[in-house]
Amino acid sequence: MSEGSAARTVSNQLSEWITEGQLPPGAKVSETSVAQRLGVSRNTVREAFRLLAHDGLLVHEFNRGVFVPLVTSADVRDVYRLRRIIEPGVVRSLGRPDLHRLARLRSVVAEADEASAERDWVRVGTANMHFHRSLVSLAGSPRLDVTMRRLMAELRLVFAVIDDPRFLYEPFVRRNRELLTMMSAGRFGEGADYLEAYLADSEGAILAAFEEKESA
Amino acid sequence: MSEGSAARTVSNQLSEWITEGQLPPGAKVSETSVAQRLGVSRNTVREAFRLLAHDGLLVHEFNRGVFVPLVTSADVRDVYRLRRIIEPGVVRSLGRPDLHRLARLRSVVAEADEASAERDWVRVGTANMHFHRSLVSLAGSPRLDVTMRRLMAELRLVFAVIDDPRFLYEPFVRRNRELLTMMSAGRFGEGADYLEAYLADSEGAILAAFEEKESA
DNA sequence: ACGTAGCGAATCGTTGAACAATCTGTCTAG
């Protein structure tokens, strides 16, 4: 499945392994081991490494190899600093109520509702990421989109080290829906403020779960 | 010079060729031709391609090759949209007057003055880029830094197609110095507003030169 | 004349093996 490029499939597989915690933060990822396990050439693995390094899911140290990044609380703060700059700004800049362009957001919210009903928290998590990426895409800025994709990828890295993501994801299902309601009504300023508080809460919750993890 | 990685030296060379206009926008860059001309392996060239694609200096189309991006006026607008979000925001967020951290900015301004006196406009241009990157680095955000690096790289792409960059660079030497004066005095709010107008003018000037180019 | 199908050349994607350069850890010598 997912044809097109061997390097791409390898990078997808590695991405899964990382976000599912099989490759713990700080772990070294050897070229030959991955090449053997996935039955591809070393060169292809190297190309996949570059793809993932591009999204921040791996770090490349010259002559030393690639490693799963050790995410610190400073990184979490940095990611959220950018999110707080970008996301509310996008909502605020949405002058006209382009209602039909909110369709995608609506479907993502529905998806989150469904997954939440089934207590499938990882699906809720990915739906949440899709929501925020779709939100940013409303700005119509390609460069904002790639920045946001990077940030979300790094966030997946953070969630990989947290055991029970339920209390992190569950509240956001409701808040995403409320934000969408405000935007549908054309109340973009109010939505931006709401999203700002939302993101602050989210950062706080993640940092709390994170520092609790550090003490252990 | 700049040992350590063959791929890095190749990417630096390619970067020069692109920004100096030897590789025009839209041109296809073949793997084998570059490999032969620089005396390196195809694999190394591919690695260099990925590095440059990461900064937006090349675009990679599967099974088709890599190309020098065709920058449109929409791209210029997009780059400046992000700059207007990031740079004034950084200045505004500089709460305490960390005067000693402005030292680097000061030296860059001096460099620009010197280059301007010698009418070396490409040196003025790189000094200008250094100024804005150093400005953003004051925020202490790694992710903001890499975003800014990307944006500046793409901007080099734009300048490559403009013949006489003098009237684009020259006014900014003074404005950078004035902005620095405001920041040195702790007037960050005023500086942010100044920078906002500054960026708007810059975008306008580039777009003007750009559309004039398009008509020809 | 025009559009289309098919053929062939060129280029890319990937493989596999090989060698050089570098890092890491161990073991010895002082």
Next chain:
DNA sequence: CTAGACAGATTGTTCAACGATTCGCTACGT
């Protein structure tokens, strides 16, 4: 116990080759 040499492992880079895909060209049919 520290410093330095040595060996093993891993990465960086090269080379040659083969299938896959794209592109331009020719030839054909309408």
